[in-house]
Amino acid sequence: MANAISASPTSTDPGRIGVAVIDQDGKRPVQISAQFAVAADSSTRFQIVVSDLTDATEEVALFFCGPIRDGLDLEEVNQGPLVLSQAPNSPARYDSVLGDRSECSYTTSRLEPGHQTIVVGQSRYSFLARTGANVLYTVPGVRTVLTREDLGGETMAPLDPASTVSITMAGLPNDLQIAAAVPQLPDSGLPSWSYEVGGQPRVPGEYRVMGHLVTVENRAQATVFFAGAFVGISGAAVLWLIEILVTGALGGRPRGEPADRWEQTKERPPPRS
Known part of the structure; x- marks a missing residue:
C-alpha cells in the first residue's frame, strides 16, 4: 500500500x-x-x-x-x-x-x-x-x-x-x-x-x-480515506439538493418526506366568505 x-x-x-x-x-x-x-x-x-x-x-x-x-x-x-x-x-x-x-x-x-x-x-x-x-x-x-x-x-x-x-x-x-x-x-x-x-x-x-514508516503510511491512508468519504458525502448532498429544487419546481415532494408534513407546508386557498 x-x-x-x-x-x-x-x-x-x-x-x-x-x-x-x-x-x-x-x-x-x-x-x-x-x-x-x-x-x-x-x-x-x-x-x-x-x-x-x-x-x-x-x-x-x-x-x-x-x-x-x-x-x-x-x-x-x-x-x-x-x-x-x-x-x-x-x-x-x-x-x-x-x-x-x-x-x-x-x-x-x-x-x-x-x-x-x-x-x-x-x-x-x-x-x-x-x-x-x-x-x-x-x-x-x-x-x-x-x-x-x-x-x-x-x-x-x-x-x-x-x-x-x-x-x-x-x-x-x-x-x-x-x-x-x-x-x-x-x-x-x-x-x-x-x-x-x-x-x-x-x-x-x-x-x-x-x-x-508505518506511522506515516497509516496517516496517508487515513487522509485518503477521509478525502474519499468527504467526496462521497458531498456528492450525495448535491444530488439531494438537486432533487429538492426539481421537486419544488414541479410542485411535488422529495422522496422520503412524510406526506402529512409536506401537505402542511403547501399553500392552501383562502377560506370562502
Missing part, C-alpha cells in the same frame, strides 16, 4: 571510508567499529572507533572520499579537532578501494592509552532519502588501502587481513518496517554487519536499508 501512495526514493553514492596504520608493518590486527546516526535528513553524524588490544599500533590514517567529505568536521574525543588534508595520489591516481584520490581527504589520529582512538564526525551529506512513507538509508563501508604508501613523509600500511570491521546503522525509527537490505541483514535482523578486511576489495563499499 505504501508503494501506491509514494514512489521508492533514490540516493547517491555516500562516498568511501578507508583506514590504514602509520609507520607499522600492518601485521597487528585492529578492531574498527563505525556507527552511523541515520535518522536526520539534513546532515550526517557518525563515530569511528579503532582499537588495538596489543598496543602495537600507535597511529592510524583515516580517509574520507566522495560526498561524505562535504562540509566534514572531525574531532577525536580525547585529542580535540582533527585537521583534514587533501589525500596524495597513490601509485595510481585511481584504485578499486578508495576510488579517485582527488576526491579524498585524510587525517591522522593517535591511539591514546586504552589502545584506541574515538573519532566523531559530521557531514552535510545526508544518509536518508525519503519519498512519503518510503525511506532509503545508505552509509559507506570501511576499507583499507591496497599497498604501503608515503603519506606526508610517513609510511602508511594496509590493515592486517585479520582486522575486523563492524558497521551499524543507529537511530532507525521505531515504526520502520524494513523491506530489503544490501547486504542482507544478519540473522539477528538488526542493521549491523561485521567482517574481516582480508576479503577486500570484495567487502561491501556501502550498506543500504529500504523500508517504509
